[in-house]
Amino acid sequence: MIDLNQLPNHKPGEKVELFLRRHWLVPTRVVLALIAGAVLPFIVFFILQETAPTLLHHPVLTPLLALFASFYFLAIWMLVIQEIVDFYLDTWIVTNERVIDVEQFGLFRREAKECHLENVVDVTSEIHGMLQMIFKYGNVIAQTAGTTGQLNFKEVPQPDEVRQTILKLVDEDRERHKPEGKTPAVASK
Amino acid sequence: MIPSFPIALFLIPYALFLLVYGFFLFFNLYHLRTYGIKGTVSHGLGTLFLVGTVVILGASWIVLSRYDWGTPLNVQDVTGSFTNASVLNPYDRSEPTPQP
Numbered sequence: 001m002i003d004l005n006q007l008p009n010h011k012p013g014e015k016v017e018l019f020l021r022r023h024w025l026v027p028t029r030v031v032l033a034l035i036a037g038a039v040l041p042f043i044v045f046f047i048l049q050e051t052a053p054t055l056l057h058h059p060v061l062t063p064l065l066a067l068f069a070s071f072y073f074l075a076i077w078m079l080v081i082q083e084i085v086d087f088y089l090d091t092w093i094v095t096n097e098r099v100i101d102v103e104q105f106g107l108f109r110r111e112a113k114e115c116h117l118e119n120v121v122d123v124t125s126e127i128h129g130m131l132q133m134i135f136k137y138g139n140v141i142a143q144t145a146g147t148t149g150q151l152n153f154k155e156v157p158q159p160d161e162v163r164q165t166i167l168k169l170v171d172e173d174r175e176r177h178k179p180e181g182k183t184p185a186v187a188s189k
Numbered sequence: 190m191i192p193s194f195p196i197a198l199f200l201i202p203y204a205l206f207l208l209v210y211g212f213f214l215f216f217n218l219y220h221l222r223t224y225g226i227k228g229t230v231s232h233g234l235g236t237l238f239l240v241g242t243v244v245i246l247g248a249s250w251i252v253l254s255r256y257d258w259g260t261p262l263n264v265q266d267v268t269g270s271f272t273n274a275s276v277l278n279p280y281d282r283s284e285p286t287p288q289p
Contacts, residue, residue: 001227060196063256067203070249074210077245081238085217088234089224102224107216110224 004093009114011097018094018165022155023137027087031080038076041069082106092153094162096169099142101151115148117173123166125159142166193261200258214242 002008004016048055055061089104099120101113120142127138132155140153140162156162218235225231 001222001225001231003227059257059260060262063196063253063258063260064199066249066252066256067199070245070253071203071206073245073249074206074242077241078210078213080241081214081217084234085220088230089220091226104220104224107213107220110220 007093007095007100014095014097016093016095017169018092018162020092020094020153020156020162022087022090023135023157025131025135025137026155027083030083034076034080034083038073041072090154092151092156094166094169096173099151099166101153103154113148113151115142115144115146115151117166117170118177119145119148120166120170121145123163123170125163127159140166192264194264195259196262197258210242214238 004019007014007016045056056065086104086106089102089110091100091102093100093102096117098114098116101111103111105111122143123140124143125138125140127133127136132138136159137155137157138159140156140159142151142153143149144151153159153162218238221231221235225234
């Protein structure tokens with residue numbers, strides 16, 4: 001398990017400034033849709049009870065319907081588990097030294113990127129659509145100078161504040177690590 | 190003679206699905222344990238997933254054990270002569286009336 005107080009490759013004096021996951025609305029939409037799907041068999045059951053009650057006492061059809069219902073509920077629960085685990089394991093951590101982007105894709109694909117703050121050259125935030133505007137969540141993209149490329153914080157809450165915090169941390173980091181007698185490069189917009 | 194097979198045969202694909210389900214559950218719990226953030230949430234989620242699974246499987250066991258899985262399913266029923274009479278009246282096994 002990952003200990004936030006002792007991240008992998010922990011540096012002395014390093015502390016976590018931002019710990020982000022997707023906005024709660026993102027998995028909630030999917031989980032609610034799945035719960036609605038779980039209610040469906042009960043509706044079908046009550047309709048059958050009213051319209052064709054003999055079907056529910058058929059020696060062949062009834063056990064097969066029950067078997068299908070069990071399969072259906074397990075499949076729904078499996079999708080709920082997958083959605084929650086995906087949400088829970090996608091994390092973005094910003095410390096006063098580096099940015100860490102960890103994403104889980106399904107069962108067998110996991111990507112972890114890490115970039116020192118001094119390599120962050122540009123940070124942008126974007127909000128797309130009505131829901132993101134109302135609930136104030138969106139993407140934050142940190143462009144890096146190294147081979148890491150982009151770090152994409154997907155659907156995180158308060159993207160503008162996150163962008164500003166990262167830029168502030170980048171400035172502070174450059175100030176802290178600047179060679180004696182040199183003026184630091186300005187990263188903030 | 191109409192060929193038939195017991196409906197228990199349908200339990201085989203169901204068992205295969207349970208294997209796939211177990212595989213998914215195991216790897217999700219493994220990911221939670223390996224890559225989750227240290228704290229009660231990871232353990233809580235793992236417990237929730239297991240409890241949900243036990244509840245669904247327990248309810249399925251209670252419901253499915255009530256039925257007689259040795260009941261034969263006639264192939265003729267499956268291949269198209271599944272008349273309304275035989276669906277709505279399971280004990281009516283008479284041959285469908287030939288159309289003029």
